[in-house]
Amino acid sequence: xxxxxxxxxxxxxxxxxxxxxxxxxxxxxxxxxxxxxxxxxxxxxxxxxxxxxxxxxxxxxxxxxxxxxxxxxxxxxxxxxxxxxxxxxxxxxxxxxxxxxxxxxxxxxxxxxxxxxxxxxxxxxxxxxxxxxxxxxxxxxxxxxxxxxxxxxxxxxxxxxxxxxxxxxxxxxxxxxxxxxxxxxxxx
Numbered sequence: 001x002x003x004x005x006x007x008x009x010x011x012x013x014x015x016x017x018x019x020x021x022x023x024x025x026x027x028x029x030x031x032x033x034x035x036x037x038x039x040x041x042x043x044x045x046x047x048x049x050x051x052x053x054x055x056x057x058x059x060x061x062x063x064x065x066x067x068x069x070x071x072x073x074x075x076x077x078x079x080x081x082x083x084x085x086x087x088x089x090x091x092x093x094x095x096x097x098x099x100x101x102x103x104x105x106x107x108x109x110x111x112x113x114x115x116x117x118x119x120x121x122x123x124x125x126x127x128x129x130x131x132x133x134x135x136x137x138x139x140x141x142x143x144x145x146x147x148x149x150x151x152x153x154x155x156x157x158x159x160x161x162x163x164x165x166x167x168x169x170x171x172x173x174x175x176x177x178x179x180x181x182x183x184x185x186x187x188x
Contacts, residue, residue: 027140027155028140028153028154028155028160030070030071030074030140031074031077031078032153032160033071033074033140033153033160034071034074034075034077034078034079035078036153036160036162037075037114037138037151037152037153037162038055038075038078038079038083038088039083040151040162040180040184041055041083041084041112041136042083042084043176043177043179043180044136044174044175044176044177045175045176045177046173046174046175047083047084047086048084048085048086050111050134050136050173051086051111051112053108054086054087054088054089055079055083055086055087055088055089055111055112056089056090056091056108056109056110056111056112057072057075057088057089057090057091057110057112057113057114057138058090058091058092058093058104058109058110058112058113058114059071059072059075059090059091059092059093059114059116060092060093060094060095060101060113060114060115060116060119060122060126061092061093061094061095061116061118061119062094062095062116062118062119062121062122063094063118064116064118065092065094067116067118068092068093068116068118069092071090071092071114071116071140072090072091072092073090074090075088075090075114076088076089076090090114091109091110095119095122095125095126097125098125098128098129101125101126101129102129102132102133105129105133105135106133110135111135111136112135112136112137112138113126113129113130113135113136113137113138114137114138114139114140115137115138115139115144115149116139117139117140117141117144120141120143120144120147123144123147123148123149127148127168130150130172131168131171131172134172134173135172136150136151136169136172136173136174137149137150137151137168137172138150138151138152139151139152140152140153140154141154142154142163145163145164145165145168145187146163146165146187148165148168149165149168150164150165150168150169150172150174151163151164151165151169151174156185161184161185162180162183162184162185163184163185163186163187164176164180164181164184164185164186164187165186165187166186166187166188167187167188
């Protein structure tokens with residue numbers, strides 16, 4: 001009898017932990033996200049106009065400074081080889097409010113916004129900034145792109161894939177070469 005209780009207890013623990021394990025496997029490593037997104041930016045025909053002095057990515061988060069910092073480092077590292085001859089730098093900041101983010105954008109602190117999943121609750125506020133200033137929004141999560149980011153990376157059958165939200169990309173001024181649509185999942 002005690003053996004059955006232990007077995008059921010062990011099974012319950014495994015079932016409770018399973019979603020956390022599966023969720024962790026669904027995330028694309030940040031270095032791969034950065035590499036793939038920077039390669040995708042190379043297909044933006046308006047990139048040099050969008051970022052004439054270099055690509056400056058702001059990783060915005062909400063209470064996840066350590067994770068956002070790792071993403072910023074991954075972008076800076078991946079960007080050492082440059083994109084279309086443009087230098088790449090990245091930094092991280094906690095989202096406070098639209099006014100603060102607009103000030104950063106107007107000061108030229110960033111021209112591309114990467115949204116960490118921790119900031120998903122502020123997505124509509126972040127979109128006010130990206131759409132109002134024609135700043136590209138990126139993410140490492142299918143759902144965030146589905147909800148309105150322009151581009152992101154997600155896992156499909158264990159393989160990292162590019163996803164493009166065509167409506168958001170158009171509003172944010174993204175002008176992608178048609179060839180990229182052959183290798184990307186698109187949302188209309």
